[in-house]
Amino acid sequence: MYRQVLKILNNKKIYTVEQLATKLSINVNELRAIIKDLVAYGIDLNFSAKDTCQLTESIELLDIDIIKSQINNSSIKLEIFDVIDSTNEYALNRAVIDKPLVCLAEYQTAGRGRQNHHWVSPYASGLCLSIKCNYTSKLDGLSIALAVTVARILYSLGITEIGLKWPNDILWQQRKLAGLLLESRWKKEVVIGIGINVKLSVVDEISQPWVDLDTILEQPPLRNTLAAYLIDNCLSTLLTFPNTGLKPFLNDWHFFDLSYGKLVTLYNNNKYIQGIATGINEQGALQIDNQSYVCGSLQFTNC
Numbered sequence: 147m148y149r150q151v152l153k154i155l156n157n158k159k160i161y162t163v164e165q166l167a168t169k170l171s172i173n174v175n176e177l178r179a180i181i182k183d184l185v186a187y188g189i190d191l192n193f194s195a196k197d198t199c200q201l202t203e204s205i206e207l208l209d210i211d212i213i214k215s216q217i218n219n220s221s222i223k224l225e226i227f228d229v230i231d232s233t234n235e236y237a238l239n240r241a242v243i244d245k246p247l248v249c250l251a252e253y254q255t256a257g258r259g260r261q262n263h264h265w266v267s268p269y270a271s272g273l274c275l276s277i278k279c280n281y282t283s284k285l286d287g288l289s290i291a292l293a294v295t296v297a298r299i300l301y302s303l304g305i306t307e308i309g310l311k312w313p314n315d316i317l318w319q320q321r322k323l324a325g326l327l328l329e330s331r332w333k334k335e336v337v338i339g340i341g342i343n344v345k346l347s348v349v350d351e352i353s354q355p356w357v358d359l360d361t362i363l364e365q366p367p368l369r370n371t372l373a374a375y376l377i378d379n380c381l382s383t384l385l386t387f388p389n390t391g392l393k394p395f396l397n398d399w400h401f402f403d404l405s406y407g408k409l410v411t412l413y414n415n416n417k418y419i420q421g422i423a424t425g426i427n428e429q430g431a432l433q434i435d436n437q438s439y440v441c442g443s444l445q446f447t448n449c
């Protein structure tokens with residue numbers, strides 16, 4: 147019902163609560179509860195006149211038909227949710243029958259990030275996308291290949307200062323623009339989760355410096371177009387990676403690598419490792435002072 151409410155409000159006109167409830171064939175109390183949720187989910191509503199409601203800026207809602215019409219790879223099962231706990235969690239719990247499962251949500255109540263962080267993205271302000279597919283090959287390096295895939299897309303949109311922090315943080319001028327979370331509960335399957343900030347209202351809950359496409363680009367892409375582009379490109383990486391491994395991604399990793407030659411600290415297995423980062427090896431392991439590391443949380447170290 148959230149999107150039905152927003153579809154009506156999208157013309158930015160002022161509606162009375164009664165008018166809206168009548169249009170939606172629900173009672174006023176139900177409508178008030180929906181409006182309360184929408185505000186909690188980050189939608190900017192104006193209630194300046196008593197018992198009225200107005201959307202301050204129109205919103206581009208995700209549209210399954212538009213996305214489908216812009217995807218080249220038609221062999222997927224695409225689902226779009228209004229509100230869900232986490233698209234990754236949903237995908238992990240679903241079986242992939244014959245085609246990859248792709249799901250998107252306008253809002254996640256329990257969006258997950260790496261290292262047990264929350265992924266916060268107000269309603270319809272970013273892309274929350276998960277792709278699940280059967281996967282028999284080794285996953286080593288896949289998250290790097292996908293991070294490069296997303297960075298290439300953002301670069302092609304004109305974001306020339308896009309950079310990658312190992313393993314798959316996507317940053318612009320040291321601020322987080324996007325991130326990836328790969329998860330797998332069973333062998334032979336993988337879920338890739340991608341979060342991109344498109345146009346975020348002020349968000350207090352994000353614990354690190356962040357940025358959105360709307361701040362960087364004069365003309366940010368439409369969310370539906372970007373979703374289709376991401377789906378196509380990530381599927382293509384998922385398809386080719388088992389044969390090629392990381393090789394076709396290494397040059398671009400190096401191009402986007404923000405830590406190369408810098409003093410970094412890696413928090414790994416309850417230890418801090420400090421040294422000069424020298425890129426990744428062919429499996430995607432981070433090289434610090436010629437030692438390889440496959441997991442951990444990387445920070446730039448100020449000298």
Ligand code: BTN
Nearest residue numbers: 232234257258259260325339341
């Ligand atoms: C990171 O910490 O950088 C990874 C963020 C991944 C967020 C995405 S949003 C879609 C998918 N569902 C989730 O719960 N998380 C991922």
